[in-house]
Amino acid sequence: MTRSIKIFGTFGPTLHTREQIIDMIELGMNGIRLNCSHVSLVDAKEWIDALHEAMEITKKHVELVVDLKGPEIRVLHLKEKIRILPGEMIKIEETFDLPALVKEKIDYQDQLQVDDGKLLFEVKKKDEEGILLETIRGGTLYPHKSVAIEGKEIVLPPLCQDDIETIKHISEFGVEGVLMPFVRSERDLIDLKETLDRFQCPVKIYGKIESRQGVENIRSLLPYMDEVVIARGDLGNAVGLCSLPIAQHEIETICHKTNKPYMIVTQLLEMVSLKGIPSRAEVDDIFYAIYQGASSIMLTGEVANSKYAKEAMRILCEVSENTLQYKYKET
Ligand SMILES: Nc1ncnc2c1ncn2[C@@H]1O[C@H](COP(=O)(O)OP(=O)(O)O)[C@@H](O)[C@H]1O
Ligand SMILES: C=C(OP(=O)(O)O)C(=O)O
Incomplete structure (x- = not known):
């Protein structure tokens, strides 16, 4: 001891x-x-x-x-903190970006947890035009915050x-x-x-x-x-x-x-x-x-x-x- x-x-x-x-x-x-x-x-x-x-x-x-x-997978291309309100629609690559493997793995209705789940998004659309998220739990999003897809493991080196x-x-x-x-x-x-x-x-x-x-x-x-x-x-x-x-x-x-x-x-x-x-x-x-x-x-x-x-x-x-x-x- x-x-x-x-x-x-x-x-x-x-x-x-x-x-x-x-x-x-x-x-x-x-x-x-x-x-x-x-x-x-x-x-x-x-x-x-x-x-x-x-x-x-x-x-x-x-x-x-x-x-x-x-x-670890984190939010990309966000220079400064932003405030995101519940219900707000977020287009990936416009507001912020995600690593390529996450964009590949994420599907319609998946839940995206950001900053250890402080912010939560649901995928409303995924097609050739991109990925559209609805904000379920809003808040302040800071650069480089952690990202996880609920129930999915993403394997990186x-x-x-x-x-x-x-x-x-x-x-x-x-x-x-x-x-x-x-x-x-x-x-x-x-x-x-x-x-x-x-x-x-x-x-x-x-x-x-x-x-x-x-x-x-x-x-x-x-x-x-x-x-x-x-x-x-x-x-x-x-x-x-x-x-x-x-x-x-x-x-x-x-x-x-x-x-x-x-x-x-x-x-x-x-x-x-x-x-x-x-x-x-x-x-x-x-x-x-x-x-x-x-x-x-x-x-x-x-x-x-x-x-x-x-x-x-x-x-x-x-x-x-x-x-x-x-x-x-x-x-
Ligand atoms: N080197 C740094 N430069 C700027 N901000 C930092 C730095 N290290 C930590 N922070 C800030 O301190 C907080 C907590 O740090 P940490 O636990 O290491 O980060 P995270 O929760 O993103 O894994 C976060 O808000 C992060 O933005
Ligand atoms: C300390 C942790 O890691 P990080 O600061 O990299 O999110 C954690 O996830 O509890």
Whole structure:
């Protein structure tokens, strides 16, 4: 049993300056993720320099991890956020675009989940003129958001060309871990390991479990990863929100039995982003995550893009500390 927990933040518009990073380190953040779906490692050089300066000033170490693009499917050709209202009709390639394979696979009446299902569209027409969607659940759509077709699996190679570029620069930027998105089979992780070895990058491998296949194959995947990431955003899309707690519990149980470290991520403190205070359910979620044995926990949008970024980290660190003190006083 570990008596400490790794607390990760995510780089983004509200977490990248030296001062912002120092604030987070002082609150207790000891890991940070760069999501390469939004920015390349090379383009994030200033942010990473700021991280190294912050470590130097605070004399504290922060583990830098990169989250690869992997086979994840995202919204294309959207430069700025847009507001989409329920009932609004959207023509693909006009308002935004989708990867070719998604356009090929999507059919009449399919449900298209965007941004982990925050926005939902139904296909009303697909013909030689294009694809027409009706907005079922509207909201603000930001660039590069995740896309999934309910009930359909779209198979892409595990690493894209941008991922190879990222891996080439890992050593030069002091990256210590790589998050592999949408791990489905051992082959995905073997490919990643071979690529890391080819560029002599002895980094930790974090496998993100965020598909049905990932959950089904979890036992055979474990030997190929150092830590499991229970990526509840996309996993919630894949298994359905009402089954997400069961999927999380299944993964946790296997990790406990095999002594495999695991991280819990996504919407830990979503209400803090919206209102500045957490819900009771959120602080409970963090307590149980840590009490039951998560080795790491990660904030995403709550710190990457929120006016309450510091508050979110403060709450996460305080609940974590309280939980660890309680847990080890008991034993
Ligand atoms: N490098 C970045 N540049 C701009 N915005 C970012 C960056 N990284 C993250 N964000 C923003 O922070 C939020 C949460 O980050 P993350 O969880 O990594 O993304 P996502 O939910 O799209 O997978 C998103 O709103 C995203 O737009
Ligand atoms: C952390 C997750 O991945 P991403 O930020 O790439 O959507 C997730 O799906 O929970």
